[in-house]
Amino acid sequence: MPAPERRRGRFVSGAVALAAALLLAGCAAADKNASPPASSGSSGGSTSGGSSSMGNMPGMSMGSNNGVAVSTKGVTVNGIKPVPSQVLATTSWQGMKITARTMTPAPFVVYNGTKETLVKPTSKTSFHLMVMLDDEHTGVPIPYAGVWATILQGGKVIYDERQWPMLSAFMGPHYGNNVALPGAGTYQLRLLISPPVSARHIEYQHVWLKPHKVTVSFHWTPPR
Ligand SMILES: [Cu+2]
Numbered sequence: 001m002p003a004p005e006r007r008r009g010r011f012v013s014g015a016v017a018l019a020a021a022l023l024l025a026g027c028a029a030a031d032k033n034a035s036p037p038a039s040s041g042s043s044g045g046s047t048s049g050g051s052s053s054m055g056n057m058p059g060m061s062m063g064s065n066n067g068v069a070v071s072t073k074g075v076t077v078n079g080i081k082p083v084p085s086q087v088l089a090t091t092s093w094q095g096m097k098i099t100a101r102t103m104t105p106a107p108f109v110v111y112n113g114t115k116e117t118l119v120k121p122t123s124k125t126s127f128h129l130m131v132m133l134d135d136e137h138t139g140v141p142i143p144y145a146g147v148w149a150t151i152l153q154g155g156k157v158i159y160d161e162r163q164w165p166m167l168s169a170f171m172g173p174h175y176g177n178n179v180a181l182p183g184a185g186t187y188q189l190r191l192l193i194s195p196p197v198s199a200r201h202i203e204y205q206h207v208w209l210k211p212h213k214v215t216v217s218f219h220w221t222p223p224r
Contacts, residue, residue, distance in 0.1 A: 085127065085223065088189055089216035094207040097136035098214055100149075100189060102127035103171070104223070105178055110164060124180040126222065131163055131175040131191060145208070146194035147175035153187050184221045190214070 089100040105121035106128045121128070129149060133142040143165065151159035163175035181187065191214040196204075 086218075086220070088129075088218045089191070089214060091214055091216075092136050093193070093212050093214075095136055096142060096193075096208060097132070097134045098191070098193065099132040099134070100191060100214075100216070101130050101132070102179075102220075103130055104128065108164075108166065108176075119178070121178050122180070125178045126181040126220065127179055129163065129176055129179045130166075130171055132172070133175070133193065141173040142196060142208075143173055144196040144198040145175070146192075148192040148194075149177070149179075150190040150192075151179065151181065151187050152190070153182070153185060158182065158187065181220055184219075186217060186219050188215065188217045 085104065086102045087099065088102060089098070091098050104127065105125040107118060107120045108128075109116040109118050131147045131149065133145055133147070134140060135142060147163040149159065149161060149163055150157060158181060159179050161177055161179075163177050166174050166176045168174065193208075193212040193214065195208045195210065195212075
């Protein structure tokens with residue numbers, strides 16, 4: 001099974017094998033080539049069109065997480081304690097709340113239906129990126145979508161990877177991966193959200209039918 005950090009070209013060439021893994025993971029791939037129509041625009045503040053742009057939100061609190069217990073008050077599962085740190089972005093798209101946040105670098109396993117592969121953070125890993133997609137009215141996480149994250153610094157691509165559909169006792173279902181940045185600085189995060197590919201109850205009949213782009217700048221400082 002391809003590793004998630006494979007670049008797009010290899011990602012596409014490995015699409016068949018990956019598709020199998022994705023089916024097992026209950027997720028559709030974020031296809032970077034599946035851009036929204038030009039009429040949707042590539043920037044701006046609209047949240048009803050194909051993209052949205054948000055400002056930096058350094059003061060954003062890390063409060064509720066969709067009803068999923070994220071209390072870190074001494075609680076651990078199998079000795080693992082989550083340490084959420086910074087909210088990078090929050091916006092909404094047709095009733096879907098999109099939140100991007102960092103967490104301390106974390107090991108995780110990828111299960112392909114047969115075996116589990118351990119993905120460990122390296123010495124270069126800056127943080128674990130998590131993208132939460134939730135119904136903004138009910139707080140229920142939205143699975144079966146795809147998320148691709150691109151991080152740029154001064155127009156140069158620093159990071160460009162698919163985010164795994166992920167389960168976490170503390171953070172709830174989300175899309176995530178480990179990220180390495182060269183150091184403290186201001187970065188631009190671009191998210192491409194691919195529509196959930198699944199059956200839908202009627203209340204979701206008319207939403208999230210095209211890929212959606214989110215662009216936000218953020219400042220990152222390595223924790224001391
Ligand atoms: Cu995760």
